Amino acid sequence: MKNMKRPAALTLALVITLSALAGCSGKVPGSSADPGSSSGSAPGSSSEGPGAVQPMDLTGVSDPYLSTAGMPGSTVVATVGGADITAAEVLYWLNSNAVAYLDQFQGYLTEIPWDTQLEEGTLGSQLRDGALEAAAFYRMINLTAGKEGLSPSTDIDASLEQEFADLTEQLGSEEAVTYVFWSNLLTRDQLSYLNRSSDLYLQLQELYYGENSGHYPTDAEVMAWLDENGYFRVKHILLMTVDQNTRTPLDDETIAEKKASAADLLSQLQAAEDPIALFDQLMQEHSEDGGLIANPNGYIFNETDSLVGGFREAALALDVGEISDVVETDYGFHIMLRLPIDPKDYRVKVVQSRMQERADQWKTEYPVEKTAAFEQIDPASFWEQRTALKAAVDAVIKSSSSSSQG
Numbered sequence: 223m224k225n226m227k228r229p230a231a232l233t234l235a236l237v238i239t240l241s242a243l244a245g246c247s248g249k250v251p252g253s254s255a256d257p258g259s260s261s262g263s264a265p266g267s268s269s270e271g272p273g274a275v276q277p278m279d280l281t282g283v284s285d286p287y288l289s290t291a292g293m294p295g296s297t298v299v300a301t302v303g304g305a306d307i308t309a310a311e312v313l314y315w316l317n318s319n320a321v322a323y324l325d326q327f328q329g330y331l332t333e334i335p336w337d338t339q340l341e342e343g344t345l346g347s348q349l350r351d352g353a354l355e356a357a358a359f360y361r362m363i364n365l366t367a368g369k370e371g372l373s374p375s376t377d378i379d380a381s382l383e384q385e386f387a388d389l390t391e392q393l394g395s396e397e398a399v400t401y402v403f404w405s406n407l408l409t410r411d412q413l414s415y416l417n418r419s420s421d422l423y424l425q426l427q428e429l430y431y432g433e434n435s436g437h438y439p440t441d442a443e444v445m446a447w448l449d450e451n452g453y454f455r456v457k458h459i460l461l462m463t464v465d466q467n468t469r470t471p472l473d474d475e476t477i478a479e480k481k482a483s484a485a486d487l488l489s490q491l492q493a494a495e496d497p498i499a500l501f502d503q504l505m506q507e508h509s510e511d512g513g514l515i516a517n518p519n520g521y522i523f524n525e526t527d528s529l530v531g532g533f534r535e536a537a538l539a540l541d542v543g544e545i546s547d548v549v550e551t552d553y554g555f556h557i558m559l560r561l562p563i564d565p566k567d568y569r570v571k572v573v574q575s576r577m578q579e580r581a582d583q584w585k586t587e588y589p590v591e592k593t594a595a596f597e598q599i600d601p602a603s604f605w606e607q608r609t610a611l612k613a614a615v616d617a618v619i620k621s622s623s624s625s626s627q628g
Contacts, residue, residue, distance in 0.1 A: 277614035278607070286404035287313050290607040291599055295409070299596040302358040303365045303588035309595065310412050311360070313604065315353035317407040320605055323349065336602040346601035354596065360419045362584040367422040370429060374418035382414055398619060405615040407608065423577075430580060431573045439572040444565035447572045452525030455561040456537045459487060459504055460511040462554040483508070484548045484555035491545055491557070501545065501559050510554070520561050 278289065287295035287309050295310030320334055323345075336346035343351075367373075390399050403409055431437050439447070461480040463472055471477070487504050494500040505514070513521070523529060523537075533556065536549040540560035549556045 275609045275613045277617055278610040280401070280611075280614050280618070283404070283611075286407060286409070286611060290407070290611055291604045293595060293598065295412075297595050298593055299599065300354055300358065300590055300592045302361045302590045305361045305365060307354070307357050307361055307590075309599070310407075310409065311357035311415075312350075312353045312596070312599065314407045314412060314416075315356040316350055316599070316601060316604065317608055319349045319352050319356075320601070320608075334602075334605060336605070350599055350601050354590065354592070358588070358590045359581070359584075360416065362581070362588050363419045363423050363426070365588060366584060367426055370426065372422055372425050372429070374421050375425075378418050378421050379414055382410075382417060386410065393619065401615040401618055405612040427573060427577045431576050437576075439569055439576070441565040444569050444572050445563075447575065448563060448565075448568060452538075453522060453563060453568070454524075454534075454537055455520050455522045455563050456540075457501065457505060457520035457559045457561060458511065459484075459501070459509045459557040460554055461508070462510045464553060466510070466512060480555055481548070481550075484557060488545075488548055488557055497545060498543070498559070501557075520559075522563065 283289050285294055287293065287297075291309060291313055293309050295308060295313070297309040298306045299309050299312050300307040323334060324331060334345070336344060338345040340348055342348065386399065389402075390396050393399055393402065400410075403413065429435060431439070461484050463477045463480055464470060465472065472480075487508060490504065491497045491500055523534070530551045530553050532549060532551045536546055536556070537558055537560060540546055540558065542560050542562045544560050546556070546558040546560075549558060
């Protein structure tokens with residue numbers, strides 16, 4: 223197999239809800255049938271169908287980390303800034319990283335190629351290192367919050383307890399809830415820790431960049447950030463020169479007619495007393511952009527968006543409020559209107575970006591030191607056992623659901 227790109231780093235999960243955990247262990251009364259988070263079912267992990275995994279025997283299992291990775295969850299696998307990082311923390315993120323890796327293939331890949339060679343080791347080692355990085359980041363949040371005298375909000379654990387009680391009622395027993403946690407490489411303590419850490423992160427963000435911090439981004443700073451990151455807002459009238467379904471070119475005669483129509487529309491705009499108002503009218507009447515209904519107020523793009531060749535350059539060449547000439551791309555003929563961006567809509571993004579920059583500095587302030595136990599984590603073996611654990615939990619929940627419905 224060819225080398226594969228290194229998976230992108232996972233972002234901070236701000237809130238992990240128990241309802242999401244319920245949804246990832248099969249259909250249960252009142253639950254979502256389809257998981258919506260990174261803790262969802264991985265392709266190929268069902269206990270039914272061809273190539274089914276043999277479910278783990280849950281009898282005697284008391285530590286999901288010991289059962290999947292061969293080490294207790296309390297095992298110290300690394301330290302950061304003098305704080306211990308346990309196997310439970312790393313294995314939770316290893317599971318999340320593996321699920322996210324499979325999810326990006328939308329079912330086309332059902333087995334993780336752990337031994338695939340990447341630039342810095344195998345895919346397995348990269349997913350494991352990424353898990354340690356995420357676990358260390360959460361410890362850094364707590365270390366930094368401690369220095370700032372912050373503590374988790376009092377309602378975090380209370381809210382979690384209520385959700386736990388609701389889920390217990392839904393699944394029928396605390397044991398079933400515990401099993402659901404295990405299938406996601408979680409315990410109640412670990413889930414509480416993740417939620418409290420996320421709350422502390424938001425408190426730190428408010429302390430450093432909130433409205434009363436003295437560093438709240440001004441409109442000018444937001445606009446400068448938008449420019450720096452290539453943000454622009456634009457409407458366009460599109461007359462397509464390719465088939466909307468197949469993207470194959472139309473015949474030459476039709477293309478010539480589209481070009482003449484685009485030129486006529488531009489002439490109308492150039493002669494109008496209120497070209498902006500007329501632009502909207504002509505856009506609604508003539509544009510063949512399939513996204514128009516969903517984006518009547520235009521599109522906002524940034525430097526990371528992949529756009530058809532020539533579109534970005536033409537849009538950025540316009541001043542706000544200016545209408546372009548006819549611009550030809552591989553999709554057809556465009557007439558563009560550059561629109562303003564309201565800085566208040568992006569102030570939160572700027573705050574988050576600044577917070578991320580500060581968080582990146584924590585990595586130099588709090589170096590990570592691995593222990594020998596970290597190298598003993600075998601990602602492929604762990605995933606095999608995790609899949610067997612999840613298959614067993616799915617079977618239990620399915621049986622419980624069938625019994626309650628019967």
